[in-house]
Amino acid sequence: MPLLTVDNLTKNFGGLAAVSQVDISLEKNELVGLIGPNGAGKTTLFNLLTGVYVPSSGEVTLEVEGKSTRLNGMKSYKIAELGLSRTFQNIRLFKDLTVMENVLIAMNAKHKENFVTSVLRLPKFYKIEKDLKNKALELLSLFHLVDKKDTLTKNLPYGQQRRLEIVRALATEPQILFLDEPAAGMNPNETADLTNLIREVQEKFKITIVLIEHDMSLVMDVCERIYVLEYGRVIAKGTPDEVKTNQSVIEAYLGGEV
Numbered sequence: 001m002p003l004l005t006v007d008n009l010t011k012n013f014g015g016l017a018a019v020s021q022v023d024i025s026l027e028k029n030e031l032v033g034l035i036g037p038n039g040a041g042k043t044t045l046f047n048l049l050t051g052v053y054v055p056s057s058g059e060v061t062l063e064v065e066g067k068s069t070r071l072n073g074m075k076s077y078k079i080a081e082l083g084l085s086r087t088f089q090n091i092r093l094f095k096d097l098t099v100m101e102n103v104l105i106a107m108n109a110k111h112k113e114n115f116v117t118s119v120l121r122l123p124k125f126y127k128i129e130k131d132l133k134n135k136a137l138e139l140l141s142l143f144h145l146v147d148k149k150d151t152l153t154k155n156l157p158y159g160q161q162r163r164l165e166i167v168r169a170l171a172t173e174p175q176i177l178f179l180d181e182p183a184a185g186m187n188p189n190e191t192a193d194l195t196n197l198i199r200e201v202q203e204k205f206k207i208t209i210v211l212i213e214h215d216m217s218l219v220m221d222v223c224e225r226i227y228v229l230e231y232g233r234v235i236a237k238g239t240p241d242e243v244k245t246n247q248s249v250i251e252a253y254l255g256g257e258v
Ligand SMILES: Nc1ncnc2c1ncn2[C@@H]1O[C@H](COP(=O)(O)OP(=O)(O)OP(=O)(O)O)[C@@H](O)[C@H]1O
Pocket: 013, 016, 018, 036, 037, 038, 039, 040, 041, 042, 043, 044, 045
């Protein structure tokens, strides 16, 4: 059984089918790319899978420990609690909080502690807080951000803000992580560094990662499987080699290098 099954998913905006009859399946612990020309429906698909939009039709089913859960129409926070986390194309951090505070807020959303324990500051509260801080430091260290932990987020260079977005998404301990153009605006060195990090994260945390990315070398390098969208429909899927040589894909990219 796949971890996530997307069946015949459609989202209409007025007369426009931004996502149309999409079938996708995600296995546990795989790295999957989602590519396609501008306006193909990639972000809309992420928005449907993470509860930002309600599908017009179709099914999204999550399989956890033998139990199927239908995600259609579920609120985003509920979907996040079930282990689907994401980053956004436009960075959405708390700019006036420190790097560490941004990570801790994401963690607290997951670890809603007993009210009495937190209000009365019982010993358990301090233990939980210490554990969360250690975990946050571990994640920040993986993303080379530990020395920035007390920096206000708005003062971080752009590339580091993008990395912090991923840390924050990981802090919720997701089973599936959706990354929406994580390398957008990065220079080639930062992109290469990010490619390695994405791979490392997937291996270390044994999670499924879905990546929307315009940087083809990143997608081809890092993804085991790729889905290609055009005008809201899946026009191809397969390994990077299969996708690269697929005629519909080459045409969708106007004969450009894929
Ligand atoms: N909220 C909305 N209301 C109306 N139309 C929308 C809305 N969101 C997206 N669209 C339209 O749906 C289509 C798919 O958009 P989407 O942003 O999902 O594409 P994309 O593949 O992520 O594009 P890009 O690579 O440029 O980010 C576009 O034609 C877009 O204008």
